[in-house]
Amino acid sequence: MHTEFLMGNEAIALGALAAGVHLVAGYPGTPSTEVLETVAKRNPGTVHVEWSINEKAAMEVAAGAAYAGARTLVTMKQVGLNVASDPLMSLEYIGVKGGMVIMVADDPGPISSQTEQDTRTFAMFSKVPLFDPSSVQEAYTMIQEAFDFSEKYGTPVFFRATTRIDHGYEAIEVKDEAEYKKLPVEGFIKDSSRWVIFPRLSVINHAKIEQRNAALSDTLSDYAGNQILKGSGRKGIASHGINFTYVQEAMTEAVPLLRIATPFPFPERKAVEFMQDLDEVLCVEELDPVIERAMVYVCGKYGLKTRIRGKLTGDIAPSGENTIASVQAALDKYLGRAPKEAKQSDPLPPLPVRPPVLCAGCPHRASFYAVKRAMQGQKTIYCGDIGCYTLGNAQPLDMCDTCLCMGAGINIAQGVFHLEPDTKAFAFVGDSTFFASGITGTINAFYNQADMTLIVLDNSTTAMTGHQPHPGTGRTVMGQIVEKVKIESILKAIGLTTVEIVDPLDHKLAVETVKRVAAEPGVKAIIFRSPCVAITKPKAQSHVDSDRCIGCRRCIDQLGCPALILNGKKAAIDPSLCTGCTLCEQVCPVGAITGGDRDAQK
Amino acid sequence: MPRNENIILCGIGGQGTILASKLLAAAAMKRGMAVKTAETIGMAQRGGSVFSHIRLGDDVHAPLIAPGQADLIIAFEPAEAVRHLHMLKEGGCVVTSSHPIFPTSTLIGQSQYPVEEILDYLKNHVSNLTLVDSEQAAKDLGSARVLNVVLLGAAIRSGALSLNEDDILEAIHERVAERFHALNENALRYV
Numbered sequence: 092m093h094t095e096f097l098m099g100n101e102a103i104a105l106g107a108l109a110a111g112v113h114l115v116a117g118y119p120g121t122p123s124t125e126v127l128e129t130v131a132k133r134n135p136g137t138v139h140v141e142w143s144i145n146e147k148a149a150m151e152v153a154a155g156a157a158y159a160g161a162r163t164l165v166t167m168k169q170v171g172l173n174v175a176s177d178p179l180m181s182l183e184y185i186g187v188k189g190g191m192v193i194m195v196a197d198d199p200g201p202i203s204s205q206t207e208q209d210t211r212t213f214a215m216f217s218k219v220p221l222f223d224p225s226s227v228q229e230a231y232t233m234i235q236e237a238f239d240f241s242e243k244y245g246t247p248v249f250f251r252a253t254t255r256i257d258h259g260y261e262a263i264e265v266k267d268e269a270e271y272k273k274l275p276v277e278g279f280i281k282d283s284s285r286w287v288i289f290p291r292l293s294v295i296n297h298a299k300i301e302q303r304n305a306a307l308s309d310t311l312s313d314y315a316g317n318q319i320l321k322g323s324g325r326k327g328i329a330s331h332g333i334n335f336t337y338v339q340e341a342m343t344e345a346v347p348l349l350r351i352a353t354p355f356p357f358p359e360r361k362a363v364e365f366m367q368d369l370d371e372v373l374c375v376e377e378l379d380p381v382i383e384r385a386m387v388y389v390c391g392k393y394g395l396k397t398r399i400r401g402k403l404t405g406d407i408a409p410s411g412e413n414t415i416a417s418v419q420a421a422l423d424k425y426l427g428r429a430p431k432e433a434k435q436s437d438p439l440p441p442l443p444v445r446p447p448v449l450c451a452g453c454p455h456r457a458s459f460y461a462v463k464r465a466m467q468g469q470k471t472i473y474c475g476d477i478g479c480y481t482l483g484n485a486q487p488l489d490m491c492d493t494c495l496c497m498g499a500g501i502n503i504a505q506g507v508f509h510l511e512p513d514t515k516a517f518a519f520v521g522d523s524t525f526f527a528s529g530i531t532g533t534i535n536a537f538y539n540q541a542d543m544t545l546i547v548l549d550n551s552t553t554a555m556t557g558h559q560p561h562p563g564t565g566r567t568v569m570g571q572i573v574e575k576v577k578i579e580s581i582l583k584a585i586g587l588t589t590v591e592i593v594d595p596l597d598h599k600l601a602v603e604t605v606k607r608v609a610a611e612p613g614v615k616a617i618i619f620r621s622p623c624v625a626i627t628k629p630k631a632q633s634h635v636d637s638d639r640c641i642g643c644r645r646c647i648d649q650l651g652c653p654a655l656i657l658n659g660k661k662a663a664i665d666p667s668l669c670t671g672c673t674l675c676e677q678v679c680p681v682g683a684i685t686g687g688d689r690d691a692q693k
Numbered sequence: 694m695p696r697n698e699n700i701i702l703c704g705i706g707g708q709g710t711i712l713a714s715k716l717l718a719a720a721a722m723k724r725g726m727a728v729k730t731a732e733t734i735g736m737a738q739r740g741g742s743v744f745s746h747i748r749l750g751d752d753v754h755a756p757l758i759a760p761g762q763a764d765l766i767i768a769f770e771p772a773e774a775v776r777h778l779h780m781l782k783e784g785g786c787v788v789t790s791s792h793p794i795f796p797t798s799t800l801i802g803q804s805q806y807p808v809e810e811i812l813d814y815l816k817n818h819v820s821n822l823t824l825v826d827s828e829q830a831a832k833d834l835g836s837a838r839v840l841n842v843v844l845l846g847a848a849i850r851s852g853a854l855s856l857n858e859d860d861i862l863e864a865i866h867e868r869v870a871e872r873f874h875a876l877n878e879n880a881l882r883y884v
Contacts, residue, residue: 094722096715096718096719096728097720098732098857121734121735121736122734122735123712125734153708202733202735202736203735203736227729237785255731255755255756255757256732258731258732258734259729259731259732259756260716260718260728260729260730260732260756261728261729261730261756262727295871333755333756334754336754336755337754337755337757338758339754339755340754340755342823414757415755415757415758415759416759416760419759436779436818437814437817437818439775439778439814440775440807440810440811440814441804441805441806441810442772442775442776442806442811443772443795443796443798443799443804443805443806444796444798444799444802444803445705445740445741445742445772445773445796445798446737446796446798447706447738447739447740447741448739448740448741448796448797449739450739450740479739482739485797485801486798487797487800487801555736556735596792612771647797647800647801648801651797651801652797653740653796653797655797655800656800657795657800664857667837
């Protein structure tokens, strides 16, 4: 054993390695990404690690390995679970031989996601048991228990953590590599009565699952993660995950506490024991009222008179991330404590709004601007997608009319076209998103005779989540150099006759190409190819000749590049940010900006 | 019972707050202190407002600091210092760069940045305030990349940090490539 200062996601990865995991597959997504990256970095050489093309592929790859008796880990963010839900729902009916842990990162807030969905609710829906740790240290030990549990009961299990665990750091005790479990893999044993899902098998297995989960409720009542902390009084508090630490921070006296680490199957006997002498229980939860509903159910089932409070009674906010302050306020009210006097402070001066933006020199800015210029005055819809380029919605670009989920923009553009054929429909999709879920949408458009322009923003990386490789990069997370999958080849194979590849930083050519291509009928594509500036080293920088600058602000007002600033009434360039992409040089009407080199960015 | 220490680092994505947080944590661990931190990782790193919470001491459950409980705020930008000021304890300390960074939203008229008003607000509301001229520091040190270490040095000088220069230096030596050691040492002693 030794001590390391670890991010929660790193601890989860090291826990999986200590548990002897054989295969890890996932798709990047904040706040889950670092789990798989850490496994790759700390791989003792025995683990197959892969960024799959999407979460569904990851789930299926892991299922195959688990069928063969290997220990497998799948990683994704909560919305990724929606993509992987098709295999998962059936997989629970089939079961696994090797331990299979599905690590899902939930994002209360949400801070970096579309939804505030709760994987604990998904656990109930899919009937898959779930582990919910409260700290980085616990995440490390609990995931090891999750592997044992999965193997023992032959079911995949969820391991759910939220952002504050995933991206929280703690110094914790971890095993040395020599202490990692080394488990043999039996291999896949043919047995079609076990591995082939048919209605006849489903009906048998469904009954077994229900029976097992009912029994697990009792087993998990003795699980150390589901714990009662004794206290005095007839009011108790039930909590989970990081919220349990907020409750502990907000406590001034010992109130009876129940911490639920396995919300499904819910440890009913433990809950009954907890509520025995209590008049009221406040459930302090984030996302869905999972514990609260279970407690209400337990009270009804066992005839308890305890009143259950929480989100459903308006005592805890129904949505959003909880904080120490919000939990403190809820506890003050519940326990009848005098609320802490709010400090009277002077009103704050106006503060600048500082949303995330496309980086200085980002080629996506040039791509969006080219389309905007080319289509000026025409009726258009710009369907965006998930990635850095969602930030193209910000002013002054304002080039993202819709954004729903991975790959959706391509299909949404078609829907708009079919109803409004006079609208020039565009779909913007990044390279990684194209591979993840853009190909089927493109085929759909081609087959169903849509008229739309597909813009692939190819920066040769998965930028938003921290530059993971994908099939188009020619590298794997294991460091292998592999044949690149070419986006243009895929598009041509589908049948598209117009597939243009353009450097978006060549502004004039980019605008001309968009004008020409968008005027053609049917489905056509432009691949704007230029590497992400965060992984290239700029060699030159632009600067403004303030004698020539006429102060028209065209560069600032049109592009919104963070490197463009004002010096008095004239434009200036922040040298700490400029990458020399030259887009502003090409936009300046008087040629006052020079010095960049767009080829140096490659 | 030993006193817990709560520190907030705040700034703009890309300014180096996360490395500063790791240096503080590493230095505290060397001293045998328990450390918990919470970081902003993800979308906000693209030029948005970011923060790190750092909690030192054994009596700590959550990685997040409650409002009004921070002993020290280290800000990489003055407006970000004001944005997090409600987290500061009565009589707490603020170390901040005084150099404003204007987001595009202010240049295209979507939000305001009244620089003097913001600096005055800090001066009027923080008793233990250190303003660091980060532009001058970058010129003197020949690099803008060590602002995080300049601010850590200023925080040590402010007296609000139980860690000393040697603790931080040791952490730097372990985490930063040797060719940058001299630069970082100068940065640490700049203020």
